[in-house]
Amino acid sequence: MNRPVVKKLLDISIITGILLGSGCVLLTLLGNPVNSGICLSCFLENLAGAMQLHDHVRMSYLRPELIGFVLGSFVMAIVTKRFRVTGGSSPVIRFFLGFFIIVGCAVFIGCPIKMIQRLGAGDLTAVAALLGLMVGVWLGARYIRAGVHLDREKELPKINGYVFPVFALLLLIFLLVRPSFIIFGQTGPAARHAPIFWSLAISFVIGCSAQRSGLCITGGFRNMFLVKEPTLLMGVIAAFGSALLLSMVTGQFHLGLNGQPASHTEHAWTFIAMLLVGFASVIIDGCPFRQVIKAGQGDVDAAITCLGMLSGAALAIGWSIRSTSAGTTFSGRIAVLLGLIVCVVVVLYYRRPIIKRPDRQTH
Amino acid sequence: MDRFYKINIAVLLVLSVITVGMLVQHEIEVQGSVNPKFTKKAILKRKYEKQMARNAWLYGKVISLQKAGQSVQAIEELRKIMANNPSDAYASVLLGRLYYQQGRLADAIHSYRKAVQKDPDYVDKKTPLYIGDEIMELISNARGKLNREKRLKPNDTKIQTAINDIYYLQRRIAGGCE
Missing domain, CATH: 1.20.5 (Single alpha-helices involved in coiled-coils or other helix-helix interfaces)
Known part of the structure; x- marks a missing residue:
């Protein structure tokens, strides 16, 4: 094998993709809910329940994976001296876009990473989600090309960057000490979880690797649509490939449209919901997973987005926005449409017309 | 410093x-300071034991009629109890079993769906209420028959509803974050 091929195969994005895809399946094997080895939106819903932000006990568990991602990213950023504290870029807008990203995920029942795992496990209902996500990212990329971008971020005092990792550390203490105000459900998805050590270890490694690679599901498509740069997309494909392979090897692959775990067959709403996720993720520069990783490496804007996502997760349950196996809900559909309206208003406001420089005349 | x-x-x-x-x-x-009787697990275990004892007491007559093969009388008796306990998931489970006994597959499947919607513990392997295997057995017996009927009567909404109910139950039994 010649060197460039080896180098390409060993690209950190591809390694992260493989870790992510196989991590999803491994965590499922170790006890996490089926097809939900790693799902940022489900995990945030569980976290919101654990913190009593909603009262659905079956969805209340402090998922160690979230802690592992943040701490992995934080440690890697510190070790490689890439811990750069920035913020101040349209924080409230990011908060609400984070909120609506989780709304979109809740209507589909899963974040983009879970979408990949579901595809890898043969769940064909996720095809509509993939198409919706791609169209959403493509739309976002078109808007970026038309001059849409949020305010420029600026350097902030270091303490701002430490807040989120310290919050993750506090959650770790809660996970280990199990104080009475943190709810750990005994039935349903809350009771299905991998051993804490393995959840933390796997997610910590993925967090470290994702910090180095910058892997992002929506970012992979965005870079391809915008500048035809395939590195991150290769990571996404690697995640799918490894999830598919491991699902097949471990007997978790069930090809079909019907009877898939935690899914529904309202494909049009799945498409629109994931379109919202793709669109909003491009505006705020990253899918839910990437936002968590960025929050760990000192990005205060991403931390605010994460808080918006946590609020979205709490209300997705509290306001019955989340779909079930029976299908989408009325409030879910309305929330998705509202999310799209908010996205369009934001891009309209933040469009900065691109001024073309007159061609220099050469004499 | x-x-x-x-x-x-x-x-x-x-x-x-x-x-x-x-x-x-x-x-x-x-x-x-927590008495071992009052740990979360013990409380949950007692809750299920109480629930099962209540079911055995409340539906005892229905269950004995069902065992005797008198499904019509059992359904009559069950409907009387259901009128006073409309949200009780176990009544829907029993109704599903009785319909299955009578060969009314579509109605049986719909009753099981209602039971799962009322109380998801019936498809949660971690609870003693789990009846996923029982439902899967019914589904595997009904699927072929319902598909054949659908081919014969493509516009029959009852058959389509039953097929949708099967998909719903399969999704719930498969697990997932729900």
Whole structure:
């Protein structure tokens, strides 16, 4: 094998993709809910329940994976001296876009990473989600090309960057000490979880690797649509490939449209919901997973987005926005449409017309 | 590092140690004082035991009629109880079993769906209420028949509803984050 091929195969994005895809399946094997080895939106819903932000006990568990991602990213950023504290870029807008990203995920029942795992496990209902996500990212990329971008971020005092990792550390203490105000459900998805050590270890490694690679599901498509740069997309494909392979090897692959775990067959709403996720993720520069990783490496804007996502997760349950196996809900559909309206208003406001420089005349 | 920093870092360390210490001590005290009968697991176990005892008491007559093969009388009896307990999931389970006994597959499947919607514990392997295998057996018997009927009567909404109910039950039994 010649060197460039080896180098390409060993690209950190591809390694992260493989870790992510196989991590999803491994965590499922170790006890996490089926097809939900790693799902940022489900995990945030569980976290919101654990913190009593909603009262659905079956969805209340402090998922160690979230802690592992943040701490992995934080440690890697510190070790490689890439811990750069920035913020101040349209924080409230990011908060609400984070909120609506989780709304979109809740209507589909899963974040983009879970979408990949579901595809890898043969769940064909996720095809509509993939198409919706791609169209959403493509739309976002078109808007970026038309001059849409949020305010420029600026350097902030270091303490701002430490807040989120310290919050993750506090959650770790809660996970280990199990104080009475943190709810750990005994039935349903809350009771299905991998051993804490393995959840933390796997997610910590993925967090470290994702910090180095910058892997992002929506970012992979965005870079391809915008500048035809395939590195991150290769990571996404690697995640799918490894999830598919491991699902097949471990007997978790069930090809079909019907009877898939935690899914529904309202494909049009799945498409629109994931379109919202793709669109909003491009505006705020990253899918839910990437936002968590960025929050760990000192990005205060991403931390605010994460808080918006946590609020979205709490209300997705509290306001019955989340779909079930029976299908989408009325409030879910309305929330998705509202999310799209908010996205369009934001891009309209933040469009900065691109001024073309007159061609220099050469004499 | 000047005095200001030294003092404040010392205060920070002391406060952190006190906070974590108090938190740990409180939890040890709480967990130590909890009677083993009142742990979350024990409470949950008792809840299920109570629920099953209540079901056996409330639906005893229906169950004995069902066992005797008198499904019509059993359904009549069950409907009387259901009128007073409309949200009871176990009544829907029993109705599903009785319809299955009568060969009314579509109605049986719909009853099981209602039961699962009322109480998802019936498809949760971690609870003693789990009846996923029973439902899967019904589904595997009904699927072929319903598909054949659908081919014969493509516009029959009842058959389509039954097929949708099967998909719903399969999704719930498969697990997932729901």
